[in-house]
Amino acid sequence: MPKQKIKRSVQRRFRVTRTGKVIFAHQYNSHLKSGKSKSRKRRQAVPGVLNVAFARKIKRLLGYL
Numbered sequence: 001m002p003k004q005k006i007k008r009s010v011q012r013r014f015r016v017t018r019t020g021k022v023i024f025a026h027q028y029n030s031h032l033k034s035g036k037s038k039s040r041k042r043r044q045a046v047p048g049v050l051n052v053a054f055a056r057k058i059k060r061l062l063g064y065l
Contacts, residue, residue, distance in 0.1 A: 007061040014050075014058050022055040023047045 015023045026044040033041060050058060059065050 004063050006063045010058060010061045014062070016059065016062065016064060020055075020059075022050040022058050024050065 013024060017023060026048055029044040
């Protein structure tokens with residue numbers, strides 16, 4: 001039986017922590033920062049955590065389930 005292939009685009013965008021949470025980087029945080037407020041930039045710098053329903057789908061695409 002061949003090895004299960006994972007979705008490479010999903011692998012680049014998400015990480016799974018040791019406890020099983022799925023972490024992602026916020027969008028709109030790479031350039032054109034002068035027009036964004038300081039609080040918005042601070043919030044976007046912190047990685048986001050997916051909720052359980054979406055995390056299950058992402059884990060399936062990554063080969064965890």
